[in-house]
Amino acid sequence: MPMTTPLRGVVPPVCTPLTASGEVDTASLTRLVEHLLAGGVHGLFALGSTSEVAYLTDAQRATVLETVVGAADGRVPVLAGVIDTTTARVVDHAKAAAEVGADALVATAPFYTRTHGVEIARHFRRIRSAVDLPLFAYDLPVSVHTKLSAALVSELAEDGTLAGLKDSSGDDGALRRLIVALGGREGRADGPAPAFSILTGSELTVDAALLAGADGVVPGIGNVDPAGYVRLYEAARAGDWDVAAKEQERLVALFAMVDAGPEDEMGRSSSALGSFKHALRLLGVIEHGDTAFPQIPLNAESVALVSQHLRAAGLRPVR
Amino acid sequence: MPMTTPLRGVVPPVCTPLTASGEVDTASLTRLVEHLLAGGVHGLFALGSTSEVAYLTDAQRATVLETVVGAADGRVPVLAGVIDTTTARVVDHAKAAAEVGADALVATAPFYTRTHGVEIARHFRRIRSAVDLPLFAYDLPVSVHTKLSAALVSELAEDGTLAGLKDSSGDDGALRRLIVALGGREGRADGPAPAFSILTGSELTVDAALLAGADGVVPGIGNVDPAGYVRLYEAARAGDWDVAAKEQERLVALFAMVDAGPEDEMGRSSSALGSFKHALRLLGVIEHGDTAFPQIPLNAESVALVSQHLRAAGLRPVR
Amino acid sequence: MPMTTPLRGVVPPVCTPLTASGEVDTASLTRLVEHLLAGGVHGLFALGSTSEVAYLTDAQRATVLETVVGAADGRVPVLAGVIDTTTARVVDHAKAAAEVGADALVATAPFYTRTHGVEIARHFRRIRSAVDLPLFAYDLPVSVHTKLSAALVSELAEDGTLAGLKDSSGDDGALRRLIVALGGREGRADGPAPAFSILTGSELTVDAALLAGADGVVPGIGNVDPAGYVRLYEAARAGDWDVAAKEQERLVALFAMVDAGPEDEMGRSSSALGSFKHALRLLGVIEHGDTAFPQIPLNAESVALVSQHLRAAGLRPVR
Amino acid sequence: MPMTTPLRGVVPPVCTPLTASGEVDTASLTRLVEHLLAGGVHGLFALGSTSEVAYLTDAQRATVLETVVGAADGRVPVLAGVIDTTTARVVDHAKAAAEVGADALVATAPFYTRTHGVEIARHFRRIRSAVDLPLFAYDLPVSVHTKLSAALVSELAEDGTLAGLKDSSGDDGALRRLIVALGGREGRADGPAPAFSILTGSELTVDAALLAGADGVVPGIGNVDPAGYVRLYEAARAGDWDVAAKEQERLVALFAMVDAGPEDEMGRSSSALGSFKHALRLLGVIEHGDTAFPQIPLNAESVALVSQHLRAAGLRPVR
Secondary structure (H helix, E strand, O other), X not given: OOOOOOOOEEOOEOXXXXXXXXXXXXXXXXXXXXXXXXXXXXXXXXXXXXXXXXXXXXXXXXXXXXXXHHHHOOOOOEEEEOOOOOHHHHHHHHHHHHHXXXXXXXXXXXXXXXXXXXXXXXXXXXXXXXXXXXEEEEEOHHHHOOOOXXXXXXXXXXXXXXXXXXXXXXXXXXXXXXXXXXXXXXXXXXXXXXXXXXXXXXXXXXXXXXHHOOOEEOOHHHXXXXXXXXXXXXXXXXXXXXXXXXXXXXHHHHHHHHHOOOOOOOOHHHHHHHHHHHHHHHOOOOOOOOOOOOOOOOXXXXXXXXXXXXXXXXXXXXX | OOOOOOOOEEOOEOOOOEOOOOXXXXXXXXXXXXXXXXXXXXXXXXXXXXXXXXXXXXXXXXXXXXXXXXXXXXXXXXXXXXXXXXXXXXXXXXXXXXXXXXXXXXXXXXXXXXXXXXXXXXXXXXXXXHOOOOEEEEEOHHHHOOOOOHHHHHHHHHOOOOOEEEEOOOEHHHHHHHHHHOXXXXXXXXXXXXXXXXXXXXXXXXXXXXXXXXXXEOOHHHHOOHHHXXXXXXXXXXXXXXXXXXXXXXXXXXXXXHHXXXXXXXXXXXXXXXXXXXXXXXXXXXXXXXXXXXXXXXXXXXXXXXXXXXXXXXXXXXX | OOOOOOOOEEOOEXXXXXXXXXOEOHHHHHHHHHHHHHXXXXXXXXXXXXXXXXXXXXXXXXXXXXXXXXXXXXXOOEEEEOOOOOHHHHHHHHHHHHHHOOOEEEEOOOOOOOOOHHHHHHHHHHHHHHOOOOEEEEEOHHHHOOOOOHHHXXXXXXXXXXXXXXXXXXXXXXXXXXXXXXXXXXXXXXXXXXXXXXXXXXXXOHHHHHHHOXXXXXXXXXHOOHHHHHHHHHHHHOOOHHHHHHXXXXXXXXXXXXXXXXXXXXXXXXXXXXXXXXXXXXXXXXXXXXXXXXXXXXXXXXXXXXXXXXHHOOOOOOO | OOOOOOOOEEOOEOOOOEOOOOOEOHHHHHHHHHHHHHOOOOOEXXXXXXXXXXXXXXXXXXXXXXXXXXXXXXXXXXXXXXXXXXXXXXXXXXXXXXXXXXXXXXXXXXXXXXXXXXXXXXXXXXXHHHOOOOEEEEEOHHHHXXXXXXXXXXXXXXXXXXXXXXXXXXXXXXXXXXXXXXXXXXXHHHOOXXXXXXXXOOOOOHHHHHHHOOOEEOOHHHHOOHHHHHHHHHHHHXXXXXXXXXXXXXXXXXHHHHHOOOOOOOXXXXXXXXXXXXXXXXXXXXXXXXXXXXXXXXXXXXXXXXXXXXXXXXXXXXO
């Protein structure tokens, strides 16, 4: 669907279910899209970090995007991650995403390379001019090892290069400064940036980000409980901040599943991604809980912990 | 005054005015305390990072604390920073602070050294047992280069070692997880930790922290506009989140003064501290705006920017 | 050519000359290979970081590797960088490199993702088993943001997964510990690892690395002065350490060209890569000095500085 | 003794033996100084990081320095660490050190604070003008979280602020660039800096640093085996690089004791410091092996490992 601007609401980064042999499980992925839409989400972000995009070959990325676009079937916009080291490689992904029917693109600053702020601006401008789709900047210092400065984002917002920001920096103070620079929570509509959408990736402080004036959220654990994030979002839109905060607390407790994997055996990222996928398996949405190679899979004890977290949050495992 | 527990409200880290020769300007400091109390603050944090504690000799620290305790005169509790590299040195500061009449102590994890989590726990327990005053942990990774884990803080909260946390980590997601672990925004009173006070040092997201269940704030720029933070706090306590957010936005705009100093000539910390002190000078509260050596002072152009920020926020420079 | 093991000597990371429109300049690249072989180098590393591999599309990477393999024509072994975020993507590059005729592969640990040590070991083992070519681990924390531990490298050396290490960590102390763990400078031939090659990427301390027992060097500025590094290497092999150190000093002075670009306009990486390429242009080896987009090109003043550095080191610009 | 300039040779950072109750064990410290002088060292560095300076109160620091100066009795120069957060506090330590009879001072850049390069230069100049003793800059990014730039050190060397550098940055490439900037390994005597002494703290690559033109070394494990480092130094001075490298390898193997402590129970710094002190205890030099609070002591198993490392390196435990 043509994306309304600015994009608002809950836009989960869609997990990528895999088969036992490590290929994209399109049937599970289609069910996952239905699960998310049934939860009331306002958009889908395919091929993000939570989608394990960095683990997928180009062929697998194409399969994922085709499946999500097909399953969404125009009911909500589909944002496509175009994650790669530098501009030329990102543009290749962007063209592929446009062909498959993505409604918007999400790109990081260059990584692996060491890139100056001026060069980062050139990077985003080139992507925008190469493929005619709304472009979101993805600020993810934990992976990219660069923080997008408020000055840079403002500049690219105001000149129309960027349609929005997905802020996964965890730096809510910097986000607040950006919102104020763009006109403030009430004044942004009349501010300097045309229809600029601010989505937080900080899934534990969504009530706070919405209070500050963010437009929406891209919550990894929104795969598991999309309806919870939609309730949180709707309460915030209604100004019912106590309800929003209470729902956020329930989701914070649910999020504790990310530490299910044993710390001495696997990384925290693998533990988090594995817990989301096993939760979806336990809920009957997808077939397998395994993450992409070389990540260590959760063991049975860890999966049991995931199941406990689901029940404690009022969700119902069916396996 | 004996500190009520948990400590709640606005507790500014009191700037340390200096004379032209770099000594503590006790007359200005006394006026600053009056300025803060007139603004309605609920406590004072002397010898914190914003107080330039790391630049002060032991003799100067003693002068500062005596002055603040004397000026406060029991009207609000005075927390004293006991900032030094490791336990034995911190204990020396703690004993000195207790003698002068501090109501509580604020200590970081060891720095300069590389210290394991188990050793950090030993550190806080030793301080607590050496000096019988409520002890706050000060989480400031930008200076200490260690992030206090939620597990560590929970453990030390539950066993009574810590009376509270001053969280300047900027990691609002981690703070949220800690609050939920301690019982949640509503359940904390009945949670596992006895009267544990959570104060955020993230002065740009105070409405968010209070919505999440924090007890108060330690805002550097609260030196300049204490009444603004008190209004924000009171609105939040009343559940009037839109008013709180609006006040926060005004304070975010005011905070932009921290970048008044030219970026190629001085550090961002020196620029921020200089802007706070010059703002206080322009408001007629203190005599000189200079920061401690070896920090570069703000130039005239930068001071003019500070003045503009004051006016834009509705404050009235008198110089 | 089938690589003799362990690989020893000077193995420059071959720059990738570009045309004015940003495509691979195969004629210049062919001349560059001749320039390097004329300098006496012992191998070629195509598609490394100095080759701007992260800026090249898959099609461009193929062109580069075909050109280098063709130009080398079996006279020295060609190592191919297979640089991508995770295992499946790296294996795709590795298969492509094998088809084109690379003699060995050079892979980093996963990046962008956060990956545990155990997972990194799985990563290298999977690559080794997927494509039957000698595999070098590329330790480049400045890009990958993980340091390969000595324990991990030892394990993968001893079990035959790795044929060697390209150490660009800059941590010469850790490298020394690894060499000692593998049997020491004299004992390595009889040590636990079968024919394991240690190449330093620290081009400013090559004499030191060779004294410590390293087998060779992968010097970026070896593109500009391959004969200098070969002289340094031969002196070291002959035990003539004073000659080696003197040659190293000349190359350290030459290396200062990396700061030719203005610091406020461009990154240090762009400045370094641009200086190497402009030096090659000035020496008449390649046609254009531009680096890949979005890097800022050197300005005329910077190019003049590069020229000065060449002359000061006894090299003769022809332009 | 008045320090000859530039200072050259082996200058160990003297460990601080403690009694069972955690006080400075002056009898053991006196024996340690004799042990080091018997090994042939050329100077002593008291109150450095290996001396656990950051764990010592001001009173304990005074005791340490008095003891070392008294025990050295003018036979070699004594350098005193004056380690504290910022200028005023460092100057207090510097005055105390001068009174006790230190021959030179060793200061880091400010830490805990965030300090600009221009401010760091002011810091060193103020210290130098406040106390009339030769001043060494101590570059220790792992503790200070700032790397002293080559440009800054050159500037302060050339104008006479600094008498030398203790480089514990581990960045041997940057050190090489500094040496070349100051005139090179042979030309430094006639270079721009008056009698500037470069001492490496990278104890695993001392042969390399001396080959590059460094004047000496400050080796932590030189406490345990001072004679080994003196042999290494003398071989290097004689141009016998193979002997130097072989001795270095023996010391690298000995250094592996730093990992004796269990990784999940204690930090690597505590493990290293504990291993040095227990090695000294096992060799009969000092009475107790404990490190300062809050560091975890080595357990019996770890101490046994230390003993094994001593024997493997040809040293003879007497306990």
